[in-house]
Amino acid sequence: MVDKSIAKKELNVNKSLHLFFLRRSIINIAMIYLFLDKNTVKLLSLSKALLGQFNSVYFQKNHENDLWQTGKVINVDLIASAVKEALTLSRPQAVTEKEVCLILPQSTFEFKVYDIPIDISESAILPFIRDKARADLQMSLSDLMYDYLLIKQNGHAKVLFFALSKSVYNSYLQALQLLGLQIANVVPETLAYFKLFEKTLRAExxxxxxxxxxxxxxxxxxxxxxxxxxxxxKYPVKKEGFELALKNVIEKLKKENVSLNRIILSGAGSEKFRQDLFTKEIGVWTNPLKKIILNFYQEYLKLIIISPSEPFPFLDYDVCLGAFIFSKENTQFRLNQPQGDKSSSPKMKLKLPNIGLKLRDISIFVFSFILTFLAIYLIPKLNINLPLQQSKQIVPVKIIPTSTIKPLPTPMVDKKTLKIKILNGSGVKGLAAVAKKTLQEKEYVEILTGNADSFDMDKTSVQVKEDKKAILNLFLTDINSLLKLDKSQISTLESSQSADIILILGKDFEK
Known part of the structure; x- marks a missing residue:
């Protein structure tokens, strides 16, 4: 009985120590998020503040001279000079952090995607990846720094493999060390971008x-x-005018048998485009990144302290913000350190890395160990008898279950990802805008408005995709609880349509 008690106490102590170091490693993301493109430098530096928040400074500049060419650093001194300028001219003050999360362009990396069996053992994944990478890259892995992400979704598993030449890495390291900086991690820019809309993906x-x-x-x-x-x-979109160039990219992808479901539009200049008009012009459903971040990643923005007089332009620093979120959520990704369980289902969630212990942490650990030793081994030997209350005899009562009617479950709906189009056919000006506002108050996000083909419709109608019919009643209640539609006013929307639900307002729709 004593052995079981001791074992239970040891287990509780181990859990407490695990949580202690887990919290330390999670908040260890205060650093410089530095993006070095061919001739662009973007910097977001986060330093620890009170209540788990971060003070922020940032800087960006386009240089006339290229910093690198085809993945090779041209001049270490040129890189160091560009970074030093960023450190000293950052707003609202100079950078004080010394650890760097280095964000590099995708062209700097070797990249492969591999399908693997869904039931493959964890120990077999890394040898499998190494064999495939050696064959595909035809180069020694000892010359590379590499790691992978394992993604599992809907009965399928894929590995995303990223590798960086050690010689390229050493050039960047040398440049940053000239400034007294150390590289804590290297993140491909494409992982940072993906992190910014990953939460909008639907598992099914x-x-x-x-x-x-x-x-x-x-x-x-x-x-x-x-x-x-x-x-x-990397598809350039800059030759014939933005909209036309983007259409050409879409057509090029179609020729490669890639049909787009949606576009994520980023960059500070993107705010000038109206979502509904841009979607209509391009022909592909478009999500402004600003709307995604404000609805899905608000908790990360709240961590960053910004000046009230100068809001943080996160659309210009999307790659730095994405790397910050990636570093917080994907702590196991470390180039040249592929290890452990990297499984993820369905999102990418990786285990925490090993971290160095400071003297304070060692002291806390030793002190906790001594207290634990005294509690487990010394106190029981003192034979201290404490007065115990006599246990009362509990008479078991036999309960006869009665059958109850189980209510039908309400379908789980993520309103923020539902794509809705509202067309005004009532002839009443502004009715679509009123309906949109009503839905926004009910936490719907993806809403486009426009005019129907005619403006003399008496009855409201709705078109809904087959896989969304289960939530139609909830949607109609949210838009107007007094609105009653019969079967003739409801039709099935083709799966090829970008919207999930199209609502056409008639004269029976009250404001």
Whole structure:
């Protein structure tokens, strides 16, 4: 009986120590998030503040001279000079942090996607990946720093493999060490972008998504699916005018048998585009990144302390913000350190890395160990008898269950991901805007408005996709609890349509 008690106490102590170091490693993300593109430097530095928040400083600049070419650093001194300028001219003050999360362009990395058996053992994954990578890359893995992400979804498993040349890494390391900086981790830019819309993905739906960063004369895009990056190709969107160039990218993908489900539009300049008009112009459902971040990643923005007079321009620093979120949620990803259980279902959630212990932490551990030893081994030997209350005899009462009618479950709905189009056919000006506002108050997010083909419709009608019919009643109640539709006013929407529900307002729809 004593042995069982001791074992239970030891288990509780181990759990407490695990939670202690878990909290330490989770908050160890205060650092410089530094993105070095071909001729662009973006910096977001986060330093610890009170209540778990972070003070922020940031900087960005486009340089006339290229910092690197085809993944090779041109000049270590040039890199160091560009970073030093960023450190000293950051707003609202100079950078004081010394650890760097280095974000590099996708073209700097070797990238492969591998299908693996869903039931493969964890110990067999790494040898499998190494064999595949050696064959595909035709180079020694000892010359590379690499790691992978394991994604499991809907009975399928894929591995996303990223590798970086050690010689390239050492060039960046040398440049940063000249400034007294140390690299804590290296993150591909495409993982940072994916992290910014990962929460909008539906586990049951396969999607092809084009992430587009808009900046005049410098727009670009990457192609993703529900598992992550699909190709390492960076599609430029800057030749014929933005909208036309983007249409050409979409047509090019169609020729490669890639049909887009939606576009994520980022960049500070992207705010000038109206979601409904842009979607209609491009022909693909478009999600503004700003709306996604404000609805799905608000908790991360609240961690960053910003100046009230100068709001943080997160659309320009999307890659830095994404790397910050990735570093917090995917702590196990470390180039050249592939280890442990990297399984994820369905999202990418990886285990915590090993961390160094400071003297304070060692002291706390030793003190806790001594107290635990005294509590477990010394006190029982003192034979201290404490007065115990006599246990009362409990008479078991036999309960006869009665059958109850189980209510039908209400379908689980993520209103934020439901795509809705409202068309005004009533002839009443502004009615679609009123309906949109009503839905927004009910936590719907993806809503486009427009006019129907005619403006003399007496009855409201709705078109809904087959897989969304289960939530139609809830939707209609949210939009107007007094609205009654018969079967003739409800029709099935083709699966090829970008919207999930199309609501056409008639004269019977009251404001």
């Amino acid at each position: 739906k396969k999607e092809n998504i084009l992430y587009v960063f808009y900046k005049e004369h410098e727009s670009f895009s990457y192609l993703y699916n529900s598992f992550g990056l699909l190709y390492s190709t």
